[in-house]
Amino acid sequence: MRTEFILEAITAVNDVILHSETELESLDREIGDGDHFINLKRGCTTLLAMRDELASLPPADVLQRIGMKLLSTIGGASGPLIATFFMIMAKVEKAGDISSLSEIAAAFNASVEGIKQRGKANAGEKTMLDTLIPVAETFNRLAAANATPLEIFNAIQQTAEQGMLSTRDMIATKGRAAFLGERAIGHIDPGARSSQIIIHTICELAKQ
Ligand code: ADP
Ligand code: MG
Ligand code: MG
16 A cells, blocks of 8 residues: 555545535435535545645555544544544554555455444445445455456446445435335435445546
8 A cells, every 4th residue: 555545545536526416415315314425525625634744654654544534524424434444444554564456455355344343234234335345355356366457446346336236225224214214215325325436436546
């Protein structure tokens, strides 16, 4: 993992989140409370403002500071979960340099496990995990099979899209949408969509 790549990713993710305002806001208005875009935007703005201070730090410290900062800025149900992702990435990076794609895949998997534990949720509950869990699986499987980086990034993007779309037909059992019961059917989960957008963007960056 390189600090420079993390900083580039922050800029790219900020751009794409800002462009997704209308969609993310309406997805969360349909089955939540409408603030998912605002929550993410607040997180992105905070990270952008930290760019200079992060630039001189080793990647483990960058990831750790991002996690801690997001914990106190994003808020909502998604804030602590996204923060957990970065804290665990930081811990794995600190323990021994994440560099090869299979190491990144393993770190991603550990971070998704952290989100599962923190939110006491699993696949099939109509959350961001329906994007993240299949992506972790595809990423680890293809990295272990020595697929090329391009094959891996393309497959991750495709898996993320399928995972996100799979939430449309689900009943939610976690988060605000759980209150809606069957009325949540037919709506894509906002966190699953934002995760997919972010993963798509970072894969595009990694392909360059
Ligand atoms: P809030 O629901 O508090 O307003 P956000 O709108 O920012 O927070 O985030 C909502 C998203 O958080 C949901 O769409 C879902 O993907 C995700 N989410 C909520 N609860 C959980 C959980 N226990 N595990 C995983 N993801 C969750
Ligand atoms: Mg919300
Ligand atoms: Mg809220």
